[in-house]
Amino acid sequence: MPAMELAGNFFLVGLMGSGKTTVGRTLARHTGKTFYDSDHEIERRTGVRITTIFDIEGEPKFRERERDTIAELCQLQGIILATGGGAILAPENRQALRKHGTVIYLRAQIDDILARTQHDKSRPLLQTADPRSKLEQLFAVRDPLYREIADIVIDTSHQNVNVLIHRLEQRLLSLQSKTR
Numbered sequence: 586m587p588a589m590e591l592a593g594n595f596f597l598v599g600l601m602g603s604g605k606t607t608v609g610r611t612l613a614r615h616t617g618k619t620f621y622d623s624d625h626e627i628e629r630r631t632g633v634r635i636t637t638i639f640d641i642e643g644e645p646k647f648r649e650r651e652r653d654t655i656a657e658l659c660q661l662q663g664i665i666l667a668t669g670g671g672a673i674l675a676p677e678n679r680q681a682l683r684k685h686g687t688v689i690y691l692r693a694q695i696d697d698i699l700a701r702t703q704h705d706k707s708r709p710l711l712q713t714a715d716p717r718s719k720l721e722q723l724f725a726v727r728d729p730l731y732r733e734i735a736d737i738v739i740d741t742s743h744q745n746v747n748v749l750i751h752r753l754e755q756r757l758l759s760l761q762s763k764t765r
């Protein structure tokens with residue numbers, strides 16, 4: 586029996602390192618919904634890591650794979666989906682996410698993201714001499730797009746994951762009772 590009853594799909598968006606995969610997995614456990622991560626799904630389908638896809642095929646082809654994967658996952662019901670940070674760049678993805686579920690924007694500070702991702706080589710866009718300025722550029726382009734489709738914006742800075750998830754779940758329950 587899940588601890589929490591929530592109707593519908595929930596989609597997590599936000600920059601790399603904002604916690605989409607981590608929060609999504611726990612939210613799925615608490616709600617009894619099935620967890621998907623668009624990056625994991627792309628890796629499962631191709632049999633290679635995201636970095637390898639970027640190396641061999643380049644970002645445009647990765648974005649195509651991401652679009653196809655998100656279009657398919659959005660047809661499912663009762664899921665929690667952690668998207669990749671750049672998924673919202675494609676208008677089709679923004680439209681599909683808005684249409685098929687509740688969109689949660691995990692908003693993180695660049696300092697926190699840098700601390701969380703500094704030892705991790707799995708994000709090709711951050712393998713640069715100056716990841717801070719890269720993240721600043723990405724934030725400038727993407728923050729308006731995350732906001733455009735978000736039903737809930739939640740600040741993730743200065744708190745551990747458990748506190749964050751508790752706050753998020755309270756927000757989701759109150760959103761659900763309002764829209765009923």
Ligand SMILES: Nc1ncnc2c1ncn2[C@@H]1O[C@H](COP(=O)(O)OP(=O)(O)O)[C@@H](O)[C@H]1O
Pocket residue numbers: 599600601602603604605606607608667701702741744745746749
């Ligand atoms: N609120 C948080 N506070 C501290 N660390 C976090 C928080 N959210 C995520 N992390 C850590 O940051 C790293 C990146 O998280 P991840 O869930 O992979 O982010 P995303 O999927 O958004 O790129 C992981 O090591 C995770 O444990």
Ligand SMILES: O=C(O)C1=C[C@@H](OP(=O)(O)O)[C@@H](O)[C@H](O)C1
Pocket residue numbers: 599600601602605606624635668669670671672707708709710
């Ligand atoms: O921001 C981006 O463009 C990307 C974010 C990554 O996912 P996370 O946001 O889960 O790290 C992954 O999809 C890929 O490396 C590109």
Ligand SMILES: [Mg+2]
Pocket residue numbers: 605606622624667668669
């Ligand atoms: Mg992720």
